[in-house]
Amino acid sequence: MSEIVLEEVSKHYGAVRAVDGVSLRAAAGKFLVLLGPSACGKSTVLRLIAGLEEPTQGRIFIGGHDVTRLEPDKRRVSMVFQSYALFPHLSVAENIVFGLKVRRTPRPEREERLARVATLVGLTEVLARKPAQLSGGQRQRVALARAIAAENKICLMDEPLSNLDAQLRHGMRVEIRALQQRLGMTVVYVTHDQVEAMSMADRVILMRQGRIEQEGAPEELYAQPATMFAARFIGTPAMNLVALADGPRGATIRGAPETPVLAGPGAGRVLGVRPEHVALTGEPGVPGSVASAEYHGADTILEVRVGDETLFVRAPGRRELGPGARVRLGWKPEAPHLFDAGSGVRLDLNQTLPQPA
Amino acid sequence: MKHVYGWLLLTPAAILLVGFTHYPAAATLVDSFFSTGTAIRPSRFIGFGNYALLAEDPIFWKVLGNNLWFALGTIPTSIALAILMAVWVNDRLPARALVRMAYFTPTVLPMIAVANIWLFFYTPQIGLVDQFRALFGAPSHNWLGDPGTVLACLMVMVIWKEAGFFMIFYLAALQSLPPELEEAAKIEGASRWHFFRRVMFPLLMPTTLFVLVNATINSFKLVDHLFILTKGGPDNASSLLLYYIYQVAFSFFDTAYASTLTVVLLALLAGLALVQFHLVEKRVHYR
Numbered sequence: 196m197s198e199i200v201l202e203e204v205s206k207h208y209g210a211v212r213a214v215d216g217v218s219l220r221a222a223a224g225k226f227l228v229l230l231g232p233s234a235c236g237k238s239t240v241l242r243l244i245a246g247l248e249e250p251t252q253g254r255i256f257i258g259g260h261d262v263t264r265l266e267p268d269k270r271r272v273s274m275v276f277q278s279y280a281l282f283p284h285l286s287v288a289e290n291i292v293f294g295l296k297v298r299r300t301p302r303p304e305r306e307e308r309l310a311r312v313a314t315l316v317g318l319t320e321v322l323a324r325k326p327a328q329l330s331g332g333q334r335q336r337v338a339l340a341r342a343i344a345a346e347n348k349i350c351l352m353d354e355p356l357s358n359l360d361a362q363l364r365h366g367m368r369v370e371i372r373a374l375q376q377r378l379g380m381t382v383v384y385v386t387h388d389q390v391e392a393m394s395m396a397d398r399v400i401l402m403r404q405g406r407i408e409q410e411g412a413p414e415e416l417y418a419q420p421a422t423m424f425a426a427r428f429i430g431t432p433a434m435n436l437v438a439l440a441d442g443p444r445g446a447t448i449r450g451a452p453e454t455p456v457l458a459g460p461g462a463g464r465v466l467g468v469r470p471e472h473v474a475l476t477g478e479p480g481v482p483g484s485v486a487s488a489e490y491h492g493a494d495t496i497l498e499v500r501v502g503d504e505t506l507f508v509r510a511p512g513r514r515e516l517g518p519g520a521r522v523r524l525g526w527k528p529e530a531p532h533l534f535d536a537g538s539g540v541r542l543d544l545n546q547t548l549p550q551p552a
Numbered sequence: 553m554k555h556v557y558g559w560l561l562l563t564p565a566a567i568l569l570v571g572f573t574h575y576p577a578a579a580t581l582v583d584s585f586f587s588t589g590t591a592i593r594p595s596r597f598i599g600f601g602n603y604a605l606l607a608e609d610p611i612f613w614k615v616l617g618n619n620l621w622f623a624l625g626t627i628p629t630s631i632a633l634a635i636l637m638a639v640w641v642n643d644r645l646p647a648r649a650l651v652r653m654a655y656f657t658p659t660v661l662p663m664i665a666v667a668n669i670w671l672f673f674y675t676p677q678i679g680l681v682d683q684f685r686a687l688f689g690a691p692s693h694n695w696l697g698d699p700g701t702v703l704a705c706l707m708v709m710v711i712w713k714e715a716g717f718f719m720i721f722y723l724a725a726l727q728s729l730p731p732e733l734e735e736a737a738k739i740e741g742a743s744r745w746h747f748f749r750r751v752m753f754p755l756l757m758p759t760t761l762f763v764l765v766n767a768t769i770n771s772f773k774l775v776d777h778l779f780i781l782t783k784g785g786p787d788n789a790s791s792l793l794l795y796y797i798y799q800v801a802f803s804f805f806d807t808a809y810a811s812t813l814t815v816v817l818l819a820l821l822a823g824l825a826l827v828q829f830h831l832v833e834k835r836v837h838y839r
Binding site: 266268 | 735
């Protein structure tokens with residue numbers, strides 16, 4: 196009933212293609228995250244689903260009905276805005292029941308829903324206050340409560356956590372996910388923060404310049420990035436992408452011809468290894484020298500120069516390695532990814548050499 | 553030493569303010585308790601004598617009544633029009649800048665010029681209004697010469713001039729409203745009218761208060777057009793308080809009585825401003 200389908204949807208502003216032929220499906224009751232850098236068109240997709248923008252081309256279906264030209268209020272969707280869009284002159288309670296009043300829900304039901312929603316998001320104490328008297332986290336909850344109070348099966352969220360501090364953000368991530376599962380809502384959630392995408396989503400759609408770059412479960416995006424862009428976007432620190440060169444015994448890292456890292460030719464190909472998959476090993480690892488070491492508590496992020504390239508290594512615990520220290524790097528045979536340097540597309544890895552481990 | 557520098561810096565402005573604002577204001581208050589001096593009879597203290605005179609002056613009451621009707625007739629209408637125009641030109645519409653400019657033009661014109669334009673509109677037989685009425689066979693009418701229509705004619709003209717000015721304030725206020733508010737309301741199913749009544753208008757309240765105070769003051773202080781159009785006539789039917797003060801002071805040279813009238817006008821304005829702030833502030837939402 197609450198499935199959202201986009202068919203070849205485009206939105207052009209003059210010559211700018213904000214959204215360019217996007218087709219997607221948000222399954223009912225699932226949490227779909229639209230992920231991407233700023234100006235990749237993810238918010239526009241959300242606004243197209245909400246009906247705040249009309250697509251230039253393509254069709255939008257909600258629950259099997261074509262809603263492409265339907266007014267927002269007829270689509271039965273709720274929306275949480277990045278700025279929360281609370282009405283500053285209304286109290287928290289009035290903000291939450293705004294839509295119910297508009298739709299002339301009878302007073303007893305309104306009160307009942309208000310009480311339930313307020314308990315659900317923990318706002319019972321502050322119902323009489325104005326938004327200006329609330330903390331950022333509380334305002335966020337009011338916006339959430341307003342969206343939930345409408346009891347729509349679909350909730351659209353446009354970077355709802357980007358105005359909160361890191362600690363609060365973590366708490367709200369957990370809460371939003373729990374709410375979504377408890378109420379069985381279909382959520383389409385826009386964010387540029389890959390941590391939010393990874394931790395909350397059932398499915399992630401990674402967007403780039405108005406197009407879908409990759410779609411899949413969070414673990415798919417992490418384990419099988421389809422392009423260099425996807426590889427760089429998911430994970431912190433980002434995946435190491437180092438240019439390869441041809442060597443006598445296989446492909447080598449550019450500027451470090453002694454140690455082959457892959458069988459076959461290297462030129463025109465890019466090797467990707469996640470920092471958490473790189474280990475400090477002895478012989479016969481890839482030799483490099485430490486450029487900097489950043490201690491994070493649970494682990495230390497080492498910046499290591501190998502030939503002309505730089506690799507980040509996430510080493511557990513504290514490592515007393517000053518700049519200039521000589522290290523050798525290694526990774527498991529299944530760890531590396533291979534990309535075409537020109538197109539950025541993922542290449543098959545079947546010719547991988549067993550690596551020095 | 554610091555104090556000396558401070559005062560030295562303040563002195564030029566202070567001299568001007570005291571000389572041309574504060575001293576005359578105080579002098580006016582003092583003068584209202586004295587009789588008008590002449591060459592033979594110097595001015596002397598008469599207490600509230602001038603005020604007693606004022607209470608019995610039928611022209612004063614007539615003019616005060618005119619002014620109240622004038623305020624009542626122009627302020628709400630021009631504010632309503634201003635909001636309407638602001639909402640209209642805030643939307644995406646073709647040639648928006650041109651429409652905005654067109655609405656604002658009357659504000660830029662001097663009142664004297666406006667009065668001259670409208671004089672042509674209201675001229676019997678050859679004026680625009682009569683020409684238009686003639687199309688439907690209506691008889692010619694002396695709009696400004698008839699005590700029954702003259703005040704209404706002035707009101708229409710002043711609304712025409714003021715609404716565009718107030719529109720600018722509303723336009724600025726509208727543009728400071730985040731567009732997400734309207735989008736959120738739309739998604740919640742609110743109609744445009746509902747959004748205006750429940751969200752936009754309450755959020756415009758600070759602007760409304762500001763405009764209301766200004767409009768009230770304007771309705772008492774704007775009398776330039778009377779010099780061109782009616783000179784307060786016929787039979788004081790279009791005279792306003794400030795114009796009457798001008799007549800008393802500079803046509804009849806009764807400076808003491810003019811001072812009395814001025815004090816009354818100032819007290820009236822101060823009272824109105826206080827009431828407005830007090831009443832409206834309760835319903836004004838300040839962020």
